[in-house]
Amino acid sequence: MSDRSRRGVLGAIAGVAALPLLGACGSDDKKSGKPEGVKAESGGTTPTPISEATITISPADGAKDVSPGSVSVKVERGTLESVVLTNEDGKQIKGELSGDRTGWTVTEPLGYQRAYTLKASALSSGGKKAEASSSFTTIKPNNQTLPYFTPTGPGTYGVGQPIVVRFDERIPDRKKAQAALVVTTSPETVGAWRWFNDQELHWRPQEYWRSGTKVTVTAKIHGVDLGNGLFGQEDKSLSFDIGPSKIAIADSEKHWMQVFIDGVMTKEFPANLGKGGTRQVGNTTIDYWTRTGPHVVTMKDREVRMTSASYGGPSTGPDSYDSKIGYAVRISGAGEYVHLRTWDLGQMGKTNDSHGCVNVGPGNAEWFYDHFGPGDIVDVKHGPRVLDPQDGLGDWVIPWSQWAN
Incomplete structure (x- = not known):
């Protein structure tokens, strides 16, 4: 039927004026008298234009002094089809699209004081293409810093x-730096960070680790402004495992050591601890107490040269010494060891007659050396002076209620 015939038929029905067309749900546009989604214009009706995708690139075009960690792309009313980031040499930088393709982030570290160009394209739900680009330069830091981990490697x-x-x-x-540090554990472990000074912070669990725990610490500091123009030089990560529980109790009153492995007392033997007392050497006061509290083993050596002069002690007289000592397991930064004793057995x-170390006799010293290593605990009891938390790894001397605040 021709348009002219159709109009004739509609106009002739029962002599009634033509009714407005109804929408899909039977409603009508009260303002214009036209169906929803239709724009009223002279000469007929025209569909509303399809919504366009909107791409937002951060940083904006022409930006300078950009932090390398702040580059991203987002799209509204569409999905990203292509994102290409290149440096001034034309090298393409790696990135990753989000699962729903509405976002993109850099996955490869950007350099400092470099020029980059980012180009992105997207499609709207109706298939309309949108494009955007940005050229920018990254910041030149006043200074950079690297983080170093303890433990120093996997194991x-x-x-x-x-x-x-x-x-x-x-x-x-400190807040920015701490926020860039992430500890993940399996199984999940309650723990917290604590700053010891402006360069060093420690993370420890609320209680001793559970045996078999897998630990990863990640420092995502590259591109992070840590204050006053100091930026992270590069990201670092370390993973390690927790072994069996090994805890030795050294009792200065009983002159004895008990060793517990996985909670079971496995071995016990005599031990001599610090004889106590003080001595003035020049302007330095030397004392001979073995510090009380949990000590963390930091290292061990089959043989170590120990001298009284190494800690400011006397170089002559009855309290002076310079000897090579065997089976030395270090438990503090100040030089406390569990080690072999071959004299005055x-x-x-x-009695306690050492200069501060835990002396152990032949056979027992070798056994202890073979079974204990970094991270194991030597808990000294009943001494008058407590281990300084910063003397080696004295973290466990601090109660959790203080540590976590």
């Missing part, structure tokens, strides 16, 4: 092992 460590992050520069913005288990 298996004892249940007392804290995580230590030490920066090679003083950190002006008749005094073993009867």
